[in-house]
Amino acid sequence: MTSPFASKLGTNYYPLDDEVLEIRALLVEPLSRLKRLDDQIAYLQKAIDELAQERESVRTFVDSHNELISPFRRLPLDIIQEISVACLPTHRNSVMSAVEAPILLGRICSSWRAISLTTPRLWSRLHIVEPSRLGVADAVFEEKLAQRVETTKTWLGRSGKCPLSISFQGCPDIPVPPGAISNDVFIPNTSHLFMQAIIPFTPRWQSITLCASSMVLETLSSITEDDVPLLQKLVISQHFGTASFLTLPPPTFALLRAPKLIDLTFGGSHANTQNLPIRWENLTHLSLMGYSDSSLTCRLVLQLLARCSQLQSCSLYFHQDDNSLPLTDEAGRTIELPFLHSLDISSVGFQPNGLGNVFRRLSLVALRHLDLRGHRESGLENPSFVTDLLAFLGVSLCFESLKIDTATFTTSSLTELLRGLPSSTARLHITGTFSWRLAPANGILNGILYDDVITVLTPTPQNPGICPALQELHIARCMSLSDEALLRFIKARMTAAHPTLRKVVITFSREMQVDIAQDIQPFSDDGRLEVITTYAQPPQPRAVGSFSPWQGLPDAPELADWAPMDDF
Incomplete structure (x- = not known):
């Protein structure tokens, strides 16, 4: 369409009175055409809407019938169960949360819920977190505690006859507020309630990891070796900040004599470790994590390793107070561990002489991985230490991985290594x-x-x-x-x-x-x-809720990423 006012369009031109009349006359036909176009569009849009509605109805009909013939609906029950089990975490136990399997699987539909509840393997692995009292009202804490204990019983009750893997993250003892009784008085934790919930399942214990106070040992003291015929892995460590240090179990602690126990981790005092009722000759993994006063010395380390002929991996955290350890003790023989491929040594009070003697006494022909950490005391230097270490590694024909802490060495000894x-x-x-x-x-x-x-x-x-x-x-x-x-x-x-x-x-x-x-x-x-x-x-604040079911796990999500499991 052409217009005599084309040059004025888009400008600030103000038309005269006779020009206004001319413009109005000019717009009569375009306005009429615009209305016809709007009516036509509305008619066509109505037709499109009716077709879209009909299409949606037909698609719903087709989809609902296709669902009936979906190959997935015809999967055998055992295949669905295998898929469900494959959804479980592989690097840790499952947690009490509805954002991941197995609980999440029960919220897909009623059929999946029925399958999940009747698949014992889905419930054979459990991570338990004892709720903390800190910053929480007593009523809220008691409710959460009761829920966690009851969930533990229900969860394990669904596991049928499957071997169990259980990890427990306890809470430290909490000091009584100042002015109440005594500042040296601690409110005891509630770990024993969870222990009482899992002890009835001892015949099916296969892997048990406990991070709690010494009260746990007291609760477990009544368990005999006959009560745990399947137990292969036992980890007992102390929660940082507990009121009482975790002490070594007594020689009568029969749990340690489980007939199939091959993987043992214990954190605490090790003064009389050699007297524990452990089948040392069966162990394939040994981890002794102590304190600076744990009395786990170089001499004791050698005595223990001499009894563990089947070791494949070993982690030791000990205090070196015997740097003059004679090389000829224990009949002067070299300790051969032909299957040990991974060795992790962390030392407090680092003494090159003591650790060097340990290296000279060990023969690890299959060693592939060595992790060596320890803070060398200021002014302490022993040139032969690196020589001993290199000689130790030299007989390991398969050696491939070394992890070290620079605090163990001076710059010159590190470059020499x-x-x-x-x-x-x-x-x-x-x-x-x-x-x-x-x-x-x-x-x-x-x-x-x-x-x-x-x-x-x-x-x-x-x-x-x-x-x-x-x-x-x-x-x-x-x-x-x-x-x-x-x-x-x-x-x-x-x-x-x-x-x-x-x-x-x-x-x-x-x-x-x-x-x-x-x-x-x-x-x-x-x-x-x-x-x-x-x-x-710049450091970023990271808050994890006090009731997080992931507490104690390396992949614990942030607070915003999880919701409490309130309808298990």
């Missing part, structure tokens, strides 16, 4: 510290990770042979390691004749100084290398 590692070493984990202690003997800062350390691992034309099979490097808590040194390491490893490096994970305790992302991007683009660098960020 790295230079002497077996050529088969494929994974290296190094954790730095924030210690600024000086070693007076050589003036080297202890525990600080400098460029010197990663430079040792950086191949050069003159020295390309250090850890030639290295595939992964993990470094945590880097304060003094520079971005440039890291870049040199990556470039040198990836441009070598036969590059083996596949993954680098570095956690810096500082802000970024040099962005190396573009320089290493070519190695990541072709899929040969994964590099993860994390720099210091």
Whole structure:
């Protein structure tokens, strides 16, 4: 359509009176046409709406009948049960929450609920969290406590005859508020209520993990070895902050003599560990986690290991107070553990002499993984310690992974260790510290990770042979390691004749100084290398509810991600 006023459209022009009449006359036909178009659109829209409504009705009819012939509806019951079991967490026990299996499965439909309630394997694994009194009204706490105890009984009651895996996260004793009776008085926890709920199921215990106070040991003292014929794994540790330290069970603690017990973890005092009624010769995993005064010494460690000929993995946290341990004690024989592939040693009061003697007494030909941690005392130096450690690793033909804490070494001894590692070493984990202690003997800062350390691992034309099979490097808590040194390491490893490096994970305790992302991007683009660098960020508050059923688990979600299970 053309208009004599085209040049005036979109401007601030104000028409004259006769022009207004002309414009009105001009719009008579367009207005009439606009109305006809609106009527036509409305007619067509009505037809479309009627067709859409009819289509929805037909689609509902078709979908509802297709559901009847869905292949999934014809799955055998055992297949549906297997799918349900596959929904369970594999790295931990299930929790009392409706946001994950098995409870979630019962909320899909009535059929799935019936299947879940009649599938014992879904209820054979349970993580129990004792509710905390802190910041909670007594009535609310009592209600939550009663619900958790009752849920425990109901849950395990659904497990049929399946072997049980149970983990329990207890609460520490809570001190009485100031002014009430005495500040040294503690309100006892309620762990015994949960123990009483799970003890009737002892014939089906297979894996039991308990994190609680010494009251738990008292509750379990009545259990005999005949009561736990299936028990293979037992973990008893202390919740941080409990009023009374977890003491060693007495020699009459028959639970430890379970006929199938092969995996044992105990945290507490170990002064008389060798007197416990344990079938040491059956153990394939042993973990003794103590305190600085636990009396788990180098001498005792050797005595225990000599009795565990079937060990495959071992974790020890002990106090080294016998650094003059004679090499000729116990008939002077070398302790051979032909099946032990993983060894984790954490030491309080680190004494190179004592630990060096332990390494000289052990022969672990199958060792693949070593985790060594301990804070070397200021001014304490023993050049033979690294020599003993390297000799110990040298007989391990399958060695491939080392995790160390830089606080165990000076910078010079750490670089010496790295230079002497077996050529088969494929994974290296190094954790730095924030210690600024000086070693007076050589003036080297202890525990600080400098460029010197990663430079040792950086191949050069003159020295390309250090850890030639290295595939992964993990470094945590880097304060003094520079971005440039890291870049040199990556470039040198990836441009070598036969590059083996596949993954680098570095956690810096500082802000970024040099962005190396573009320089290493070519190695990541072709899929040969994964590099993860994390720099210091302002701390973020993280709140987990006091009633969280995930408490004590490594993957506990944040408060906003879960809702209390109020209708189990």
